[in-house]
Amino acid sequence: MNYSVVIPAAGQGKRMQAGKNKQFIHLRNEPIIVHTLKAFVSDPWCDRIILVVNKEERKEMGELCSFLSDKKQIMIVNGGLERQQSVKCGIDAIDGEGIVLVHDGARPFINQEIIHLLVNDAAKSGAATVAVPVKDTVKRVKDYKVLETMKREELWSIQTPQAFDVELLKEAHEKAEAENKLGTDDASLIEWLGKTVSIVQGDYTNIKLTTPEDLLFAEAILTQKEKV
Numbered sequence: 001m002n003y004s005v006v007i008p009a010a011g012q013g014k015r016m017q018a019g020k021n022k023q024f025i026h027l028r029n030e031p032i033i034v035h036t037l038k039a040f041v042s043d044p045w046c047d048r049i050i051l052v053v054n055k056e057e058r059k060e061m062g063e064l065c066s067f068l069s070d071k072k073q074i075m076i077v078n079g080g081l082e083r084q085q086s087v088k089c090g091i092d093a094i095d096g097e098g099i100v101l102v103h104d105g106a107r108p109f110i111n112q113e114i115i116h117l118l119v120n121d122a123a124k125s126g127a128a129t130v131a132v133p134v135k136d137t138v139k140r141v142k143d144y145k146v147l148e149t150m151k152r153e154e155l156w157s158i159q160t161p162q163a164f165d166v167e168l169l170k171e172a173h174e175k176a177e178a179e180n181k182l183g184t185d186d187a188s189l190i191e192w193l194g195k196t197v198s199i200v201q202g203d204y205t206n207i208k209l210t211t212p213e214d215l216l217f218a219e220a221i222l223t224q225k226e227k228v
């Protein structure tokens with residue numbers, strides 16, 4: 001089942017405190033974004049990659065892609081101020097029908113098995129996301145006082161990739177933009193249309209590199225993957 005993937009990589013990485021977009025931080029001699037791109041370049045089901053970049057970084061991103069582009073064409077488009085706007089720039093570059101995935105540039109450890117489970121689900125359901133069950137006890141808190149303890153069996157940590165019928169995702173983005181609504185993921189926009197999003201259970205190693213300590217976890221994950 002073929003798909004296109006939009007990879008938003010146009011953020012600033014403020015929480016990483018690296019003084020540059022975290023996509024350029026090296027893990028084992030390669031920038032984070034190259035690790036992420038390789039997961040899709042090597043997937044035979046992936047027939048189109050749309051990388052969304054900050055326009056100031058377009059040249060540098062293009063150079064990073066050049067050695068991958070002989071295996072699969074990577075289209076580069078400029079992003080926006082918020083993640084949601086960057087994803088919209090990416091999906092607007094897609095013509096036609098089919099399944100589109102959205103995957104954070106900052107999640108370099110996604111694997112092909114989970115991508116394929118997700119694509120197969122979205123082909124039936126129209127909208128699906130990878131997620132893992134929450135392991136901590138989660139409480140709702142206000143002003144450092146506990147309001148309530150959530151039912152953990154109903155809580156999942158939502159990851160990317162997320163997969164959608166491309167026309168449905170475009171409709172969801174148009175509506176959210178028209179209503180000035182910003183979601184932290186694309187599945188939220190589908191929920192705002194009143195549609196159901198399926199969950200595909202993923203893997204705890206598919207972390208998003210967000211804050212400095214995530215780089216320590218990333219090194220450990222790479223060490224583990226090298227042993228397999």
Ligand SMILES: Nc1ccn([C@@H]2O[C@H](COP(=O)(O)OP(=O)(O)OP(=O)(O)O)[C@@H](O)[C@H]2O)c(=O)n1
Pocket residue numbers: 007008009010011012013014015016022023052079080081082083084086087104105106107208209210
């Ligand atoms: N305007 C934006 C903001 C985010 N992203 C991308 O969306 C993904 C998830 O966002 P996040 O981890 O929040 O990245 P940043 O926005 O870069 O981080 P921060 O919020 O700490 O600045 C990242 O791959 C990031 O590059 C994007 O393409 N365009």
Ligand SMILES: C[C@](O)(CO)[C@H](O)COP(=O)(O)O
Pocket residue numbers: 083104158159160184185186208210
């Ligand atoms: C899309 C996402 O990675 C799912 O977990 C997440 O919501 C992005 O949020 P952030 O605010 O950009 O960290």
